[in-house]
Amino acid sequence: MKNKYSFSIIGGGVIGCSVAYHLSKELGEEVVLLEKDFIASGSSGLSAGILSHQLWNEIDIELVKKSVEWIKKESEEEEGIVLNQDGLLKLVCTEEEIEPLKRNVNMQQSIGCDVRFLEPNDVEDITPEIAIKDVTGAAYCPDDSYVDPYQLCVHFAKAAEERGVRFLQRSEVKGIERKEDGVFQLRTARDTVESETVIICAGPWSKKVTKMLEFELPLKPYRTQAAITTPFMGEVKIPMVHDVSNSLYMKPETGGTILAGDGTESTESDPDNFKEKPGFDFMTSISEKMLRRLPRSENARLVRGWSGLCTATPDRRPLIGFHSGTEGLFLAVGFNALGVMRAPAIGEMVSDLICGRRTQDDIAEFDPNRFEKVEDFEITQGFTL
Ligand SMILES: Cc1cc2nc3c(=O)[nH]c(=O)nc-3n(C[C@H](O)[C@H](O)[C@H](O)COP(=O)(O)OP(=O)(O)OC[C@H]3O[C@@H](n4cnc5c(N)ncnc54)[C@H](O)[C@@H]3O)c2cc1C
Known part of the structure; x- marks a missing residue:
């Protein structure tokens, strides 16, 4: 089995699957996704799947708009995904x-x-x-709508797999080491996978994953x-x-x-x-x-x-970008209660950043290195006024 890739994604929730889908357009066989259970088995499969424009900040609304457009187009052109546009009061x-x-x-x-x-x-x-x-x-x-979040994950994953992305389910990453040449080694119970870039999309488990690399995240x-x-x-x-x-x-x-x-x-x-x-x-x-x-x-x-x-996260914003302390490590985490509604746009943004393209999205506020140290903070919901 092939075990060397350019990019590995940890986590097969809606964010990991969307990243895999968008990366696969150019990089197909260069990408592997490792999921500890199965696709959508984490928060994504438990979500209500609501997509709402009635948020408290412009950046997230623009991401929702893009995501809704993407889902609408896919649902018109492809089978297996339905957008229910019933409005939200x-x-x-x-x-x-x-x-x-x-x-x-x-x-x-x-x-x-x-x-x-x-x-x-x-x-x-x-x-x-x-x-x-x-x-x-x-x-x-x-225009507020909802999708079946499981369907959305599978839709991303199926298309990504058709373009060559390898999905390793029941493959929990239990250890991450870096070799002298900088390549990451991801250890699961069955295999060791090597990749130059690691993208952490492990949702609520992300903090545990970065502990394997000996740093904390404010999550x-x-x-x-x-x-x-x-x-x-x-x-x-x-x-x-x-x-x-x-x-x-x-x-x-x-x-x-x-x-x-x-x-x-x-x-x-x-x-x-x-x-x-x-x-x-x-x-x-x-x-x-x-x-x-x-x-x-x-x-x-x-x-x-x-x-x-x-x-x-301390400021209700996600952490998206390369981690300053670990070369080749990319974070896409901390999506609060708004992960599904922004996933199609976030996947595209992550893919643009990783491929060195300029993203049209406003990303300064998502800088994953904006917190100098990890301090205690109060949990504030995302889906509120
Ligand atoms: C009840 C509920 C309702 C919600 N309603 C909405 C809503 O209406 N709209 C909305 O936008 N959002 C909603 N959300 C929030 C949304 O579900 C999350 O923001 C989103 O699913 C986050 O996606 P994710 O891919 O980051 O995380 P997850 O879906 O949790 O994916 C992370 C994946 O990483 C895997 N993983 C973890 N550790 C490892 C490891 N070491 N190795 C390999 N794999 C690993 C996990 O198994 C998991 O599958 C809701 C959440 C809940 C709980």
Whole structure:
């Protein structure tokens, strides 16, 4: 078996698969991806797959726009990927949140997003299903959408594999050494793979991976939970809803069910030892919150819940670029709760940077070397106002 490559990617989540896909356009057989379990087995496969333009900063919105365009084009030209563009309604329920919401809407409009601010009574024009008694303000973007995140990973991986990228699943990288000539050796239980450049896309495990190279990253994986209901919506359609004040999001799923989530924790979790089952408190509170916001859900039962990890950085920005202390080591980590929605654009950006092309994206704020030392920090969610 070939064991020497120019580029190795550690991690087969949505980021690793997107990087593999974009690199494969020019470099196909020069690339290997090592995944400890199987494609999308980490955070990506557990995600809700929401793609929203209603974010708090321009750079991320531009990345979402690019990603949505890419998925739209792929879904028109290729089988196996579907973009559901049903819109997202954002709600706030306090007076203090109205101004930040309006500010965001103005910013989003100024860069061409079809987003509008709504008074509570206008929500009924979007959907009469949502209870608005306590709502103080709302915003709606008809272009917000969702994908099946597993489908997206497989779509990237299949195309990359067809262009020659080697995917080694069930291949956990257990050790990384550098030879005298600078080439990396990645040790798994079965093989040793050599490569000149290593790209770390290991999601919540990234901190553990860089410890093998004896440096720390300012990353904190944190737990977030979701659950799915029995069918109860019938033919009634609603857009996705994000109730910011009550930490609740709802996303319509096939067959008249709803995926409801949040339950985000503010403490660090160990990706190899966290509670994968949802907490009883979460399951109780999410159905109560859903009932208050979507009265029709009184006929619904939660059938399955789960939790997964998002990865926070001190300033809510990811770390993307070559690590200054380790030549040939590239980081693409720390995507918080917004990894799926930016993945197609991030993969292209990483591929441009690695191939020495100028990227058109604004990347200064993602500099992976911007934190001089790793200090403790508070976990702040990404998908908020
Ligand atoms: C419940 C939930 C809902 C979410 N909803 C959304 C949403 O609606 N929209 C959105 O944009 N984002 C959402 N997110 C966030 C999103 O899932 C993440 O930002 C994204 O999946 C990160 O992708 P990744 O490829 O960096 O990490 P991962 O998907 O975790 O991939 C990392 C991979 O690396 C592998 N790995 C780790 N260590 C090693 C090793 N030593 N050797 C080999 N392989 C290794 C892991 O097995 C894993 O497959 C949600 C997350 C959760 C948990």
